Amino acid sequence: MDASADLGFDYKPDLPVPISLVGGRYLLFDVKIATFLRREHRICGTTIGTLPLSPSQNLFLGVPVEIMPEEAQLLVEQGVALIVDDPRAHDEAIRSADKARRADYLARIQKQSTQVEQLRVEEKEASRKRALDKRSTNSLAQPSATSSDRPANANANANAGLFDFGESEAPTARPADSSAGHDAAHPSVESPVKVLPNATSSSNYHVTPATSRLLLPTPPSTPKLEIDDLPSSYPLYRHLHNRGFFMTPGLRFGCQYTVYPGDPLRFHSHFLAVGTQWDEEIDLMELVGGGRLGTGVKKGFLLGGADPSGEVRTFSVEWAVM
Amino acid sequence: MADADEDVIPTTSPSGADDLEDETQDFRFLAQLTSSATTGQAIIPKRGTKDFEPNPTRSQASALDAARLAMHTALSAVRVHSGRSHLVGQYFPDQDDWRWDDSGAGLRHGRCVVVYKFKSTHLKVMGQADRNNWVWLLPEEALFLLERGSLDIRWPDISGSRDVTIEAPRHEETAELQQSVEEETNSRSEQSEVILASPSRQDPQVGELPMSLQGAYASFIGKDGLTLERYSVYAGLKRAGYIVQRAPTWHDNDPASVNGHAHPQPLRESTSNTTAASSSALISANWSQPGTFSSPASLIHRLVSWLFRPQRAESCPSLGPLAAPGLYRNYTELFRALSLIPYHDPDTSLSATSAAGGVNAHQPPPTLTCSPQPPFRVHFHVWKPSGAHTYRKTAPPPPDYRIAVIDARLTSMPTLSQIGDLLDSQPEDSLSKDKAGRLETRIKHGRRNILLAVVDMGVVSYLRLSDACFGAEKLFEQKAKAGSKGKGRGGGGGRGKKSPGQRQGQRQGQKTGN
Numbered sequence: 080m081d082a083s084a085d086l087g088f089d090y091k092p093d094l095p096v097p098i099s100l101v102g103g104r105y106l107l108f109d110v111k112i113a114t115f116l117r118r119e120h121r122i123c124g125t126t127i128g129t130l131p132l133s134p135s136q137n138l139f140l141g142v143p144v145e146i147m148p149e150e151a152q153l154l155v156e157q158g159v160a161l162i163v164d165d166p167r168a169h170d171e172a173i174r175s176a177d178k179a180r181r182a183d184y185l186a187r188i189q190k191q192s193t194q195v196e197q198l199r200v201e202e203k204e205a206s207r208k209r210a211l212d213k214r215s216t217n218s219l220a221q222p223s224a225t226s227s228d229r230p231a232n233a234n235a236n237a238n239a240g241l242f243d244f245g246e247s248e249a250p251t252a253r254p255a256d257s258s259a260g261h262d263a264a265h266p267s268v269e270s271p272v273k274v275l276p277n278a279t280s281s282s283n284y285h286v287t288p289a290t291s292r293l294l295l296p297t298p299p300s301t302p303k304l305e306i307d308d309l310p311s312s313y314p315l316y317r318h319l320h321n322r323g324f325f326m327t328p329g330l331r332f333g334c335q336y337t338v339y340p341g342d343p344l345r346f347h348s349h350f351l352a353v354g355t356q357w358d359e360e361i362d363l364m365e366l367v368g369g370g371r372l373g374t375g376v377k378k379g380f381l382l383g384g385a386d387p388s389g390e391v392r393t394f395s396v397e398w399a400v401m
Numbered sequence: 402m403a404d405a406d407e408d409v410i411p412t413t414s415p416s417g418a419d420d421l422e423d424e425t426q427d428f429r430f431l432a433q434l435t436s437s438a439t440t441g442q443a444i445i446p447k448r449g450t451k452d453f454e455p456n457p458t459r460s461q462a463s464a465l466d467a468a469r470l471a472m473h474t475a476l477s478a479v480r481v482h483s484g485r486s487h488l489v490g491q492y493f494p495d496q497d498d499w500r501w502d503d504s505g506a507g508l509r510h511g512r513c514v515v516v517y518k519f520k521s522t523h524l525k526v527m528g529q530a531d532r533n534n535w536v537w538l539l540p541e542e543a544l545f546l547l548e549r550g551s552l553d554i555r556w557p558d559i560s561g562s563r564d565v566t567i568e569a570p571r572h573e574e575t576a577e578l579q580q581s582v583e584e585e586t587n588s589r590s591e592q593s594e595v596i597l598a599s600p601s602r603q604d605p606q607v608g609e610l611p612m613s614l615q616g617a618y619a620s621f622i623g624k625d626g627l628t629l630e631r632y633s634v635y636a637g638l639k640r641a642g643y644i645v646q647r648a649p650t651w652h653d654n655d656p657a658s659v660n661g662h663a664h665p666q667p668l669r670e671s672t673s674n675t676t677a678a679s680s681s682a683l684i685s686a687n688w689s690q691p692g693t694f695s696s697p698a699s700l701i702h703r704l705v706s707w708l709f710r711p712q713r714a715e716s717c718p719s720l721g722p723l724a725a726p727g728l729y730r731n732y733t734e735l736f737r738a739l740s741l742i743p744y745h746d747p748d749t750s751l752s753a754t755s756a757a758g759g760v761n762a763h764q765p766p767p768t769l770t771c772s773p774q775p776p777f778r779v780h781f782h783v784w785k786p787s788g789a790h791t792y793r794k795t796a797p798p799p800p801d802y803r804i805a806v807i808d809a810r811l812t813s814m815p816t817l818s819q820i821g822d823l824l825d826s827q828p829e830d831s832l833s834k835d836k837a838g839r840l841e842t843r844i845k846h847g848r849r850n851i852l853l854a855v856v857d858m859g860v861v862s863y864l865r866l867s868d869a870c871f872g873a874e875k876l877f878e879q880k881a882k883a884g885s886k887g888k889g890r891g892g893g894g895g896r897g898k899k900s901p902g903q904r905q906g907q908r909q910g911q912k913t914g915n
Contacts, residue, residue: 088473099615102622102629104858108615110476114469125859127633128614129640131480131550132431137640139431141476143618145629145859165619170494173556173610181610188611195481285487285553287480291613310810330809330857341455344427344468349454 090115095158098151099143099165103308105151106143106165108290113144120159121325122150123343142289147328149316152306162306168295175296184294192284199284312336312354315383318391319352326352333372338381350381350395357386366396374398427451428472480550480614490516490543490554491607492620511625512537514554517605521551526644526792539647540621541635547617548636554617555608626652630856631780631806637861638804642786648803650826653775699743736877744872773822777815779803779851802852803827809857815866824849824868840876844869 090111099106107113107124116122124146130139154160172180312335319326319338327348329337334351351373355361361382373380374397383393427450452461482488492514512529519528519536523546528536538546546552612620622629638645724738773779782800784792792798805823815823827849832842847867855862 088470099619101618104629106618108613108618110473113476114473118469126476127629127636127859129545129548129636130431130475130478131548132475132478134549134551135640135642137637139428139475141478142614147858165615166623169616169619173494185610191479192481195479199483283484285482285489285611287482287547287550287553287611288613289477289480289615291616294610294613294616308810328858328860330855331860331862341452342465342469344472345451345461345465346455347451347453 088114095155095161097163098146098154098160100162101165105146105148105162107146108143109292110142110289113142116154116159117342120154120157121320121323121342122146122154123325123327124150125328147316148306148308149310149313152309152313153317153320155306163295169291172291172294172296177296180294180296184288184291187293188286188288191286191288195284195286310335310354311356312384314385314389314391315352315354315393318383318385318393324350332376332378333369334380337378348378350379351376352381352383352393355382355384357384359384370396370398427468428475431471431475480547482550482553486551488516488519488521488546488552489607490514490538490546490552491605492543492554492556492612494557494620511627512539513621513624514538514540514543516552517607523551526646526789526794529794540624540627541632544617544621544632545636545639547612548614549640554612556610556612556616558608558610628806628808630808630854633856633859634804634806634854634861635781638781638783642789644784644786644789644792646782646797646800648779648782650773650778651780653778733877736875744870746870746873773826774819776807776812777805777819777823777853779823779827780806783852799828799830803850804852804854804863806854806856809855815853820866823851824866827851840874840879844871844874 092109092112092115096109096112096115099108107116113124116124124144126140126142127145128141128143130141133139151160151162155162316326316336319336323340325339325341325343326336327339327343329335329351332348332351334353336352337348338350338352339346339348351369353369366380366382369380369382379395379397381393381395383391385391455461494513514537516528516536516538519530523542524536527542527546528538530536543552543554547554621627622632635645723741724735729735729738781804782797783802783804784797785801788798788801829848830846830850831848832846834843845867847869850865850867853864853866855864
């Protein structure tokens, strides 16, 4: 797909990527980084933010993406990510008198808003054109076949318009009729325009950016390697993750992790995983309950933990009929 | 995830919406949702389009790519404020600048964002206006509005000599009185030129730097007791249309029985009553052993029962027949005579406590023993969306739900005494017979109830705890009233009476916990 390239869908960020530490939780704000981690590192996380497209529903949520401490630890260990103390970074950035950063940040916002404005103008133009077309077709009193075809088309276009501007520098991938958007904004991600914004912005459109990327100082090169609140089930998590599984928090299925064979977007989960310690006594009722629950939802109940040598062993329980 | 999970666990809500929220949704359906807004017909996504496991076919790969692309595009949509609906707020990082109320420092409550001109439907349920009609927002309100694209928040301008964070509120205070001083403080800034032009009516300038979503999370989470868990719950409920306000026990060190400004007046009495009954859980625990004659509650019980059937001797199960010899004219009396097992009754234990307090006056007040300890405290009061048109911020009606937010990773299931403390601190909220005719509904609703919102890394599950009183609903009396005297089945009455469980927790979120 052509659009995927434009949107930063295949974006490969410079490693390590920042993970925001906010209130003791690990968040991803850049959708490109979230997509990258999902694609390359099987880190899904949970979307917890409101989608501006459709803010009054809980079915589809947006950035930020909250990831588990296990996931953060894994990424840090692999050198893919580093933890940024977001409140402090922002505090410093706001209090510092670094004019260039502010200018970059403002310039990017400015550019986004002009992009949006352009898009809106184009949309208006397009809809006007459609209306005119429609009127002309109506006046010609053509057979109903074409006129019923048209609204569907228009609808699809409107949708594409809603989705198709990326969060930042990505140009708008409008369907073919609007070629203007393509050459209008095509600067690369890495070179922010060093233009001081004019103080009186004439634009009617104001943008709230998702990330404060350009505003924040570059994080320190020697990050800490340990996550503070790492649960004892981390070895099990890492073990399963290394086997190619995707994992999401699983409390509502009565377990620690729900384990997916592929991306949860497209696949059902196979296991309900619970981590245990090697010498921990396990209540038989827990085994029975977990096994029954897992079988009831067509998943296996998976127990696992690291033995004293550090090797992880896993056992799955299924409730069989005798 | 599961396509057959409901086969096993009965769901309390038959609607499919909750089930859909449990799964990771294919974002391609979002296009249908958003397009439905324009076409006017709602399209509910269907489930069951997922595959069992990955295979190397190209169709699967392309489907996955399409799903990921849809998610990516949906997530990368920009928050745009245009023209007339553009709301700008000013963020103050410093506590000293938060002043939504003239009465002083005691009532700041973390309102750290001010919107000078707040024209929005959200005003009805959010924010607090000061005398300049500037609306001050709590961190969660500001973050929610910014996140849904309804509010543009600015960071304070900082450059060298002047400091807008201080300047703007100072202007507020002194606007009418000390304009000359004002002129001096602001004379260096260009923006204040505008203010000086019309000093009394002009709102202060907002900062130049728009706050990003990332910045908003960094700034607001952790401010004034707002954890990410609490915000997740808040935002989830707000998105669903509920009216959500902070409860008076929002901060961990807030006293439980003190009513804040957000608390309705009529509740005041009932809350203090119920907190007075703090030790009721303990007392009823003692009381559940038969034969504790010292308990005044059982004395009262005996007195009452004696008043009602004075013609017969007390039955003495250890020595003689369960039903004392005598004249029984109907089954109801017989059943009453057979009701030996004490049960938990919130009303009786309440009067028992007050009686006990009367006897030992030098005992410490029971409120000390029972105010719920963190983390099991009420954090939010929630009203149903249906009451939105009658809701008033200044005098809210009694809340429909009370929610305690729990972090699943740090907290385990509450103990009975924790649940008891939590429930005892709640005002009574029982269904009357007119409202709910069915007995099961009333018992399930309970005398008091509370919702626990359990947050596991961003995934919220709700758990309803209610103080159910099985013993108070006497089945044999109902039968008698219905006119089927003597025909009532003894088994039903006995079962209703014998359930000694004081508290009954039931999950409303349909998936079972551990």
